[in-house]
Amino acid sequence: MLALLTSKSEAFSHNNEGGFFSAARRRDILVDLREGFFRLCALACAGLFVYRGVSQVMEDPTRINAALVAISEILTFTWLLLSRRPVTRDWNPLTVIVSVTASFGVALISLQPGIALVPVYFAAPLQFVALLFVIWGKISLGRSFAILPANRGVMTGGAYRIVRHPIYAGYLAGHVLYLLSAFSFHNLAVYAVITYMQLYRILREEALLAAEPEYRAYMERVRYRLFYRLF
Numbered sequence: 001m002l003a004l005l006t007s008k009s010e011a012f013s014h015n016n017e018g019g020f021f022s023a024a025r026r027r028d029i030l031v032d033l034r035e036g037f038f039r040l041c042a043l044a045c046a047g048l049f050v051y052r053g054v055s056q057v058m059e060d061p062t063r064i065n066a067a068l069v070a071i072s073e074i075l076t077f078t079w080l081l082l083s084r085r086p087v088t089r090d091w092n093p094l095t096v097i098v099s100v101t102a103s104f105g106v107a108l109i110s111l112q113p114g115i116a117l118v119p120v121y122f123a124a125p126l127q128f129v130a131l132l133f134v135i136w137g138k139i140s141l142g143r144s145f146a147i148l149p150a151n152r153g154v155m156t157g158g159a160y161r162i163v164r165h166p167i168y169a170g171y172l173a174g175h176v177l178y179l180l181s182a183f184s185f186h187n188l189a190v191y192a193v194i195t196y197m198q199l200y201r202i203l204r205e206e207a208l209l210a211a212e213p214e215y216r217a218y219m220e221r222v223r224y225r226l227f228y229r230l231f
Contacts, residue, residue: 045073053071053111065123066178068128076171110186114182119181127178131174133169133173137167140160154212160222161222163222163226164226165225175194
């Protein structure tokens with residue numbers, strides 16, 4: 001679809017340089033189409049998680065851990081819908097594949113009870129704390145949230161004073177806690193892939209933002225990406 005739109009744009013430029021749209025305007029249209037595609041995918045995934053999470057809790061009201069993981073992922077997609085357009089974005093094909101898989105791959109997670117390696121009554125409160133940390137990070141970030149590594153400005157306040165990627169840290173902690181309270185090899189495999197891709201995503205994001213002197217100074221002040229004294 002995008003290839004067809006691009007070829008039509010080139011035809012307009014070749015046949016009528018002063019046509020309906022300038023080259024800059026055509027680029028903006030293509031960017032808007034890509035943004036719209038990502039947000040449509042986010043909306044679809046959010047709807048799926050609402051349905052699956054509510055179904056699990058209605059079947060068993062004690063499945064608080066399933067409700068929390070669903071709410072956590074719904075927040076991701078909701079924030080994406082409300083985000084503003086970035087100044088720059090990393091459209092490297094590998095980065096796109098990794099970022100989309102890391103974000104939308106959570107739709108593959110099973111919300112079935114699984115094996116409780118850790119009791120739900122122990123894991124769920126910690127999951128809630130991790131979710132609060134995610135929310136704090138999102139509030140600190142405002143509308144500068146993105147699926148792909150992007151520059152929407154350097155954020156250094158709020159939760160970003162503790163670690164450089166508080167939202168990822170909160171998600172990772174929540175994923176581990178949910179996995180321990182509803183273990184399955186399926187979820188272990190899905191979370192392993194998601195975590196690996198999130199780490200790649202973090203490194204690409206920092207490489208993009210490090211072009212800003214302000215971000216390089218921020219990296220000197222806040223040494224750890226996810227967890228204090230670990231990473």
